[in-house]
Every structure is written in structure tokens, then in C-alpha cells.
Amino acid sequence: GQNIDQPTEMTATEGAIVQINCTYQTSGFNGLFWYQQHAGEAPTFLSYNVLDGLEEKGRFSSFLSRSKGYSYLLLKELQMKDSASYLCVVNQAGTALIFGKGTTLSVSS
């Protein structure tokens, strides 16, 4: 079957670093996305990993290990506006995206 696991909620303070983990078991794999979604809005693209390793983009970095079925999103220098839901999404070959349930991150001052 298909399964994407990520923590339901996380809290952190401004300026801190937070790592959101994601494990997946899917019948196909073409890559893994991380999306950010604020309440009532559509998801916005953060990163896409196809190969193993770390992809860094500004304050956000994403890591992938295909052999372990594992990814994480690393957020540095947290800001209040980073409070949102973070979705781990698997791109299955030939089909639509498979969404995890999302991790709601709350950043406090």
C-alpha cells in the first residue's frame, strides 16, 4: 500500500531551527516534494528531491534517502510567517501526487 508518515504538529520559537521528518512507502517513486500550505490557501512549492542528498535553498533545505524511504525538511532562522502546514508529497511514477497529512508548525516569539 501507500503510506506517508510525518508528525502531526510541531512547535518552535523564532530564530530556531526545526526539522520535519517524513517516511514513505509507495508503490512507485519519481521524487519527493515539500509544500507549504497556509490555512485556506493552496499549497506552495518549497523543494523537490529526486536523488539522495541535501538540497539547500535559502533558509529551507530538504534531504532525501531513497533506500530508507526517508526525507526531512529543515527550516532555519524561523520566522512567525513560517507558521503553516508542511506537506510531504511523493511523486509516484505515472500518477498524481500522493500527499502526506501534513505537519502543522507553530512558531512563537
Add this chain to the structure above:
Amino acid sequence: GAVVSQHPSRVICKSGTSVKIECRSLDFQATTMFWYRQFPKKSLMLMATSNEGSKATYEQGVEKDKFLINHASLTLSTLTVTSAHPEDSSFYICSARDRRTGDNIGYTFGSGTRLTVV
């Protein structure tokens, strides 16, 4: 970058009526359109996938006669919720992709439609 325009952003309708949601790709050709539904505090759930000029493929449990999808052109897809009921109240989001491009480029989301059936 690629943009998908989704309308309306919010709609309130009476039970039993039909509502049409449009998604237009503004600067690329949406060969494939995905329609998702999201209930409060839940993840996006795929409802159906449509390729331009073909009939939509519906996910298990989604009634194709209730959720009519039309994808007649490369830039427009519509979802019509027919005979709406309060339990259809949800956030509907489309996602368009040009399958001729690489996977790391596609999947542009519309801004979503908040449907409330009263």
C-alpha cells in the same frame, strides 16, 4: 512561472443546486489536470485525473456522476458539483501539469475554491 487561475475562490450554494469550478492554465498547456478535495485539518485527497480530450479517471469512492469533470482544451478544466449537499462542503483545489515537461517542473496549483453548501 507557471500560473493556474482558479475561480471562484469562495461560493455558497443551496442544497440541490450545482456549482462549477474553473481552472485555467495561463502560460502553459495543462495536458493533465488533477482535482483534489481537502476537508478541515486533513490532507489533500485526489478526486480525479483528467487528460485533455479524454474522460477523467476517478479515484475510488468518488462519484463520477456527481463530480463532472470537463477538460476540453489544453488551458481549461472544470469541475461541476451536481446536486450539492452539505457534506460536499470542502476546499477544492486543482493542479495542472504539462506532462511533456519534466516532473520537477510541473504540478502548479490553483488557489482553491471554498465551497459551502447550505
